[in-house]
Amino acid sequence: MKQLIAVTLLLLMTTPCLMAQKKELSQARSSIKSGKYAxxxxxxxxxxxxxxxxxxxxxxxxxxxxxxxxYEQGNEKLYLKQQYDTASFFAKALQMLTIAETLDSLTTDNRKSLSQQLNALRPNIFNGGSFLLRKNKWADAYRYYEAYLDCARQPLFQAYHYDSLDTRMPEAAYWATYCGxxxxxxxxxLRYSKQALQDTTKADFTLQFIAEARRLLKDDELYVQTLEEGFRRYPQFHYFFPRLMDAYANMGQHEKALALTDSALTVNPSSELFLFAKSTTLLRMERYAESIKYSERLIELNPNLAEPYFNAGxxxxxxxxRQNDKRDKKLMRQAYQKACPFMEHYRKLMPKEKAKWAPVLYRIYLNLNMGKQFDEIDRLLKEK
Incomplete structure (x- = not known):
C-alpha cells in the first residue's frame, strides 16, 4: 500500500513537469514556424x-x-551583402554541428538527413576557423578546426569517409597545430601534428611547431630528434640548424655538431651561418688553425660580419x-701579433661588446708590450 502511494505521489509530481515541458516545446515549435528562431x-x-x-x-x-x-537567415544576409555579424554566422554552423552530433548519439532516425545537410555546410566550419585565425583568436579558431577534423570519427558522418576522401583534412590539422x-x-x-605533416607544403613549419612543443614539455630527446628530422628534410629552413647546433653544444657533442656543419655546407657551401657554425665548433674543439681558416673564408665573403673576427682573434x-706553455716566446709573440688586428677590428665593428673584446685585447697588448694601447684598455676595464 505504501509503495502504491509513493508511486502515485511521484506521478502527481511528474505530470505537471511533463505538461510544462510539452507546453514549452510546443511554444518553441510555434516560434520556429513563425520565424522567431532566437x-x-x-x-x-x-x-x-x-x-x-x-x-x-x-x-x-x-x-x-x-x-x-x-544560420539560414545569416547566410541570406551575407549573400545579399547586408550587415551581419560574420562570427555569429560561423558560430551557428558550429552550434548546429554540435547539436546534430548529440542528437545522433540519442537516435539514428535523422542521421541521413542531418549528415547530408551538415556535410554541405561543413566547409563553413573550416572557414570559421580561418576567419578567427585572421583575427588572431587562436583558441576560438582551434575549436573550429578541431570540430572539422572530429567529423571523421563521428558516426553521423561515417558514410563520407573524410579521412581518406577529404583533401582538406591535412590543412585543417596544420592550422589546428598552428593555433596550439x-x-x-x-x-x-601535438594533438593533430601527425596528420598535419601530411600537408607537405607546410611540413617544415609543422616540424618547427612539434619541436617547440617538445621543448615546452622538456622532452629533450624528442626535441633533438625532431630538430634532426627537420634539418634532414629541410636543411636550409631557418629554424632547425641553429637550434640543433645549440643542443649539441649544450650536450658537449662537438663531433656531432661538426658533422652537422659539414652536412650543411654540402647543401650551401657559401652560407654565412653554416661557415660561422663550423668556425665556432672548431674553436670549441681547440682545432684553432682550422677555425681560423673558416673564419677567414667567411670574412672574405662578408667583411662586415663581426663574429668571424672574434673567432679568429x-x-x-x-x-x-699554447706556445707560452711550450716556452716558445717567438711563436707566442707571432700568434699575438696575428690576433691583434682581428680583435681590434671586432672592437671597431662591435664597440658596445666591451665585455668580449676588452679582456682579450688586454692580454694581447700586455704580451706585445703595447704600452699606450694597454693603458687605454686597463682604464676601460676599471670603469664601472
Whole structure:
C-alpha cells in the first residue's frame, strides 16, 4: 500500500513537469514556424538546463531547427551583402554541428538527413576557423578546426569517409597545430601534428611547431630528434640548424655538431651561418688553425660580419697560450701579433661588446708590450 502511494505521489509530481515541458516545446515549435528562431532557441536551451530533458530527442531536434533557421537567415544576409555579424554566422554552423552530433548519439532516425545537410555546410566550419585565425583568436579558431577534423570519427558522418576522401583534412590539422603553437599549449600543438605533416607544403613549419612543443614539455630527446628530422628534410629552413647546433653544444657533442656543419655546407657551401657554425665548433674543439681558416673564408665573403673576427682573434690568442706553455716566446709573440688586428677590428665593428673584446685585447697588448694601447684598455676595464 505504501509503495502504491509513493508511486502515485511521484506521478502527481511528474505530470505537471511533463505538461510544462510539452507546453514549452510546443511554444518553441510555434516560434520556429513563425520565424522567431532566437526565441525558440532561448526556450529550448532553458529546457535543456534540466538534466531530465537532455535525453529528449524532440527537444534536441527542435533546438537544431531553431539554430538552422538563424544560420539560414545569416547566410541570406551575407549573400545579399547586408550587415551581419560574420562570427555569429560561423558560430551557428558550429552550434548546429554540435547539436546534430548529440542528437545522433540519442537516435539514428535523422542521421541521413542531418549528415547530408551538415556535410554541405561543413566547409563553413573550416572557414570559421580561418576567419578567427585572421583575427588572431587562436583558441576560438582551434575549436573550429578541431570540430572539422572530429567529423571523421563521428558516426553521423561515417558514410563520407573524410579521412581518406577529404583533401582538406591535412590543412585543417596544420592550422589546428598552428593555433596550439600560438597558444604555447604543447598538448594542443601535438594533438593533430601527425596528420598535419601530411600537408607537405607546410611540413617544415609543422616540424618547427612539434619541436617547440617538445621543448615546452622538456622532452629533450624528442626535441633533438625532431630538430634532426627537420634539418634532414629541410636543411636550409631557418629554424632547425641553429637550434640543433645549440643542443649539441649544450650536450658537449662537438663531433656531432661538426658533422652537422659539414652536412650543411654540402647543401650551401657559401652560407654565412653554416661557415660561422663550423668556425665556432672548431674553436670549441681547440682545432684553432682550422677555425681560423673558416673564419677567414667567411670574412672574405662578408667583411662586415663581426663574429668571424672574434673567432679568429680568439683562436690566435689560444695558439699563443699554447706556445707560452711550450716556452716558445717567438711563436707566442707571432700568434699575438696575428690576433691583434682581428680583435681590434671586432672592437671597431662591435664597440658596445666591451665585455668580449676588452679582456682579450688586454692580454694581447700586455704580451706585445703595447704600452699606450694597454693603458687605454686597463682604464676601460676599471670603469664601472
Amino acid at each position: 526565441d525558440a532557441e532561448k526556450t529550448l536551451t532553458a529546457l535543456l538546463k534540466d538534466s531530465t530533458n537532455r535525453t529528449n530527442k524532440r527537444i534536441w531536434l527542435a533546438y537544431y531547427d531553431a539554430v538552422l533557421g538563424q 603553437y600560438k597558444q604555447q599549449d604543447p598538448v594542443l600543438t 680568439t683562436a690566435y690568442v689560444n695558439i699563443a697560450e
